[in-house]
Amino acid sequence: MNFDKLIDHFKLDKQEFYFQFNSHPNYPSALAFSDTLNFLGLKNDAYELDKEYWGELPEEYMALVDNSFSLVKKKGNDFTIYSDKVKSLNKEELYKNSGDFVLLFEKTENVKTKSFFNFKPIIYLVFGIIILYSLLQFAWHESIFNILSLIGVYISLELFNQKFGQESAVVSNICGGAANSSTQSSCSKIFSSDKTDILGLKLSDFSLIYFLGITFVGLLFPQSQGILRLTSMISILVILYSFYVQAFVEKSLCRVCLVIIFVLLAQIAISSFYFNWGLNLPV
Known part of the structure; x- marks a missing residue:
């Protein structure tokens, strides 16, 4: 369900x-909607x-219009409906x-309209420190591998946040944004077609876990190149699955998916040519 126009009207976070709505135990019921508000x-x-x-109702109320929770604003015999879009x-x-x-x-007066803290500057700072550390401490191919992992973490984090309604300028720009609505809808179509559900986690969630994991290993256990090489090879299965969904199921390309695939392919190439199968964990 999409409540963007309704949320914007009330200036909610x-x-x-x-x-709150998606995590409510009675989602997606009217009770979940009411409790969230x-x-x-x-x-x-x-x-x-x-x-x-209904003629006795106030000028503003909410109703279930076209099976979507909507704000209804009455003006004479005309009504403006706010839900995923505005219509009359x-x-x-x-x-x-x-x-x-x-x-x-x-x-x-206690409507929560803004987040209290913006974590993005901290994330950028951490990423900058990791990149600088990699460039100073590791060989060039190890540094590039770690930087690619960070790119994967960042894009996966943006996709994860989108699940909870936070707009991502990065994802929108990659997918084409408003300038190319068909491309934008192709990305959305691929995301919504993800049928993966393991412990409530989708493929985009596993993408975040994967890139965080190999970033951790690449930074703290650089001698364990065998692990990174093996995980990179396993990611070929994910690449094939993604291509299958895009080419044969949805028959449309998802640009942000292709960016992640490019990152994975680059890591496969680096690990294949420059990483050995050694497993040298510090004792």
Whole structure:
């Protein structure tokens, strides 16, 4: 479910909203939606109300329009609907496309609109330190391997954050952004077609775990090139799976997926030519 326009209207914290809603034990029910708004400071009460009484509703309320939780703003006989997009309906269209669910709300001063802390500067600082450390301490091929791992971590982290509603300028730019909506939708189509579900984790989640893992090994155990070489070879299976989904299942290319594949292929090449199979862990 997409609530971007509704969230923007109330100036809510988008990432926090999606996190609370998606992690609610009753997701994606009306209770989950109501509890999420309450948590963010938008106090509300839910009702089942026959259409004959809708004329008594206030100028702003929420309803289930076209099977999507939506903000309804009344102006005369016309209604503006805020959900994944903004649209206008007349009274007959609204009543026809809505259920009896109605949510009345009262906006308070405690609405949580902004995150309290921005972690990105710290992430950039850590990445910079790791890159500098790699360049000073390791051979050139080891440094490049570690830098590629960091690129994988960064892109995977952006994809992970998108799951909770946080817009990623990096992913949008790679996928084409607004300038190329078909390319953008191709990326979204590939992400939504991911049927991987192991302990609740998707393939994009495993991508983050994978790159964090090889970054850790590459930095702390540079002598263990055999592990890095083996994991790089195993990633060939993921590359083949990704190509299969893009080429034969969805029949569309995902640019951000191709960037990750390029990173994996580059690491495979480096580990194949320059890494040995040794396993020299410090005692």
